[in-house]
Amino acid sequence: MAGLLSRSLLRAGTSIAPKQTYSTLRNSTRAQNLSQRIYAQASLKSYPRTFATSPQKQQYRTHTYDSGDGNPPVKIQIQEPPSFFKRSFHFIGRVLGGILIVTFGSVIALVIYEPDMIVATEVVRMAMHPEEGVSDxxxxxxxxxxxxxxxxxxxxxxxxxxxxxxxxxxxxxxxxxxxxxxxxxxxxxxxxxxxxxxxxxxxxxxxxxxxxxxxxxxxxxxxxxxxxxxxxxxxxxxxxxxxxxxxxxxxxxxxxxxxxxxxxxxxxxxxxxxxxxxxxxxxxxxxxxxxxxxxxxxxxxxxxxxxxxxxxxxxxxxxxxxxxxxxxxxxxxxxxxxx
CATH class of the missing domain: 3.10.129.10 (Hotdog Thioesterase)
Incomplete structure (x- = not known):
């Protein structure tokens, strides 16, 4: 009696499940296999890179793939870190920029707050070399x-x-x-x-x-x-x-x-x-x-x-x-x- 009840319930559940459920599971499995195949291809194939103005655009790139079978194209973002050349270029630029900022900032501060220091140094140099021409x-x-x-x-x-x-x-x-x-x-x-x-x-x-x-x-x-x-x-x-x-x-x-x-x-x-x-x-x-x-x-x-x-x-x-x-x-x- 128990066995007959279980089989009847199983048949009832099978008849109740709509056909859309099977199509959804089948499409999910196909999309999952497609994603795995796309990621595997992306790891083996190099794609051309272009310079971007912001670091965020340099780190990610959107790739479009045609899955076939009449399905719409799939767009996937793959992380691509900047090349060694780009990282070195940015590092050198930051260092040079910092040096320029410190140098010009020091000169401006010296001119504003200690103008006599520059004048005194020049006067001493000229006084020590009168034969080279002295403005005083x-x-x-x-x-x-x-x-x-x-x-x-x-x-x-x-x-x-x-x-x-x-x-x-x-x-x-x-x-x-x-x-x-x-x-x-x-x-x-x-x-x-x-x-x-x-x-x-x-x-x-x-x-x-x-x-x-x-x-x-x-x-x-x-x-x-x-x-x-x-x-x-x-x-x-x-x-x-x-x-x-x-x-x-x-x-x-x-x-x-x-x-x-x-x-x-x-x-x-x-x-x-x-x-x-x-x-x-x-x-x-x-x-x-x-x-x-x-x-x-x-x-x-x-x-x-x-x-x-x-x-x-x-x-x-x-x-x-x-x-x-x-x-x-x-x-x-x-x-x-x-x-």
Whole structure:
């Protein structure tokens, strides 16, 4: 009885199921087989790619396939990642764009917030190279006064003296790290590099320069520490050619201030090597105001100083080239090397 009931129910269910159900299942199975076949063909066959303006269009592409059997075409989106060339091109473009943005942004910010920094750098460069042309009128006047002064002409007529500008011998990249050739250089400071006349044997030296209004310790009076620095540097440069390796360090500096040195004036430093013993050299010097053209007397004595210079031990091993006395006498730049 139970078996007959089950078979009757089965027959009833079969007769109730409409024909559309079978057609739907058959179409689903056919569509599934068609999709599998299309994906398999797409994985084996390469299709032409075109550049798109957006990354989303580069990652997906729509392919149309004809399934046959009178059915409508099937459209399928297949993911296609960008090629290595495209990814590299975009990466390089982003890097270059970032660099340009940072560079132009920094320049614009510097011009807006720190315009004096650019101007000051250019002024220092021009002041260090007056022979290349200086736009600052005051600096031009200072340079012309020094070049045309009778004392300068007198030194140039002396065959025993060599004319140099030691600060210009310092490489341009290193000048900002040299006190008297970098920070202290510029308008209203040391406007132009000191003009130096020295013999080739390290016996005497003369330096002429201008001290500006921004070098003061008291209003209108040049700072005593700056004057000591100038004396130390100039006296040391005087004795260098007399030492074995043409270089030395300050061991003792004695400075006596005789009168206030007023700002915005020309000064001359006179140095003389008094004694040399091996690696040691003793030098004395005077800092005076530069006398006016046509004056018979010397300028006013402002500072007196004496210094003991000692050449470091084994310095010759560390130096690539050690010129002899003949080369020092023949080369104007070698005569003042090391300052």
């Amino acid at each position: 009128e005051r600096t031009l006047q200072i340079e012309a006064y020094i070049q045309n002064h009778p004392i300068v002409q007198k030194f140039r007529d002396d065959p025993s003296l060599i004319e140099t500008r030691p600060h210009l011998d310092i490489p341009t990249l290193l000048r900002p790290n040299v006190l008297t050739a970098g920070v202290l250089t510029g308008p209203d400071r040391i406007a132009v590099p000191p003009l130096v006349f020295a013999d080739g044997e390290g016996k005497k030296l003369y330096a002429i320069l201008h001290v500006g209004e921004q070098l003061c310790g008291h209003p209108g009076v040049v700072h005593g520490g700056l004057l000591a620095t100038l004396m130390d540097e100039t006296l040391a440069r005087c004795c260098f050619p007399a030492l074995p390796n043409k270089i030395a360090m300050t061991a003792n500096l004695d400075v006596n201030y005789r009168a206030p040195c007023k700002a915005n004036q020309f000064v001359i430093i006179k140095a003389e090597t008094t004694k040399v013993e091996g690696r040691k050299a003793w030098v004395s010097g005077r800092l005076e105001s530069l006398p006016a053209p046509g004056a018979d007397a010397d300028g006013r004595l402002l500072v007196e100083a004496s210094v003991l210079m000692i050449e470091p031990k084994n310095i010759g091993v560390l130096m690539r080239e050690v010129p002899n006395k003949d080369s020092v006498s023949a080369s104007p730049r070698a005569a003042v090397r090391g300052a």
